[in-house]
Amino acid sequence: MDEPRIELVDRDVIFDLRRSVLRPGLPAQASRYPEEDHPEVFHLAARDPHSGAVIGCATFFPQDLDGHPGWRFRGMATAAEQRGRGIGSAVLARGIAEVADRGGRLVWCYGRTGAGGFYQRHGFSKYGEEFDVPPLGPHFVFVRHIPSAPAPPAAPGS
Numbered sequence: 134m135d136e137p138r139i140e141l142v143d144r145d146v147i148f149d150l151r152r153s154v155l156r157p158g159l160p161a162q163a164s165r166y167p168e169e170d171h172p173e174v175f176h177l178a179a180r181d182p183h184s185g186a187v188i189g190c191a192t193f194f195p196q197d198l199d200g201h202p203g204w205r206f207r208g209m210a211t212a213a214e215q216r217g218r219g220i221g222s223a224v225l226a227r228g229i230a231e232v233a234d235r236g237g238r239l240v241w242c243y244g245r246t247g248a249g250g251f252y253q254r255h256g257f258s259k260y261g262e263e264f265d266v267p268p269l270g271p272h273f274v275f276v277r278h279i280p281s282a283p284a285p286p287a288a289p290g291s
C-alpha cells in the first residue's frame with residue numbers, strides 16, 4: 134500500500150475505528166475519554182490514500198506523569214486487516230512530532246502489555262510495575278522523552 138495520509142481530525146472521524154478495535158462489544162460510552170475535553174487535545178487519523186477510509190488513529194492531550202509535564206496518548210489503533218504495514222508507526226511518529234511542536238518533551242501512555250514490543254520499537258521504556266485495567270488486561274506505562282531541537286548555529290562573529 135502507498136503511504137497512509139496522517140491528518141489532524143475531529144474525534145468523530147476516528148470514533149468508530151477506536152471503538153471497534155479497542156472496545157468491541159462495549160457501550161459507546163466506554164470509548165469516550167474524559168480527557169477529550171482538554172482544550173489542547175488533538176486526534177490523528179491515518180487514511181488510506183486511495184479510498185480515504187480511516188485505518189489508524191490516536192488521541193493526544195497534556196497530562197503530567199508523576200508530576201512531570203507531559204503528553205499522554207490513548208486510543209492507538211490500526212484496523213485489523215491493515216496491521217504490520219507501518220500505519221501505527223506513522224501515526225505515533227506524527228503524534229510525537231505534533232507534541233514536540235507544542236513544546237512537549239515527554240510522551241506516555243498506558244500500553245497493553247501485548248503491544249509493548251510496538252512501543253519499545255519506538256523508543257518507549259516501561260515505567261513502573263505492570264498493572265491491570267479491567268476488562269482489558271495487563272498494562273504498563275510506556276514513556277519516551279523527546280529531545281530538544283538542537284540550538285541553531287551561532288551567527289558568524291557573534
Ligand SMILES: CC(C)(COP(=O)(O)OP(=O)(O)OC[C@H]1O[C@@H](n2cnc3c(N)ncnc32)[C@H](O)[C@@H]1OP(=O)(O)O)[C@@H](O)C(=O)NCCC(=O)NCCS
Nearest residue numbers: 209210211216217218219220221222244245247248250251
Ligand atoms: C499496536 C498497533 C496500533 C500497531 O499498529 P500497526 O499499524 O500494526 O504497527 P506498525 O505496522 O507500524 O508496526 C511497527 C512495528 O511494531 C511491530 N509491532 C506491531 N504490533 C506489535 C505488537 N503488538 N508487539 C510487538 N511488535 C509489534 C511490527 O511488527 C512492526 O515492526 P517492524 O517495524 O520491524 O516491521 C496495532 O497492532 C493495533 O491496533 N493493535 C490492537 C490495539 C492495540 O493493542 N492498541 C494499543 C493499545 S495500548
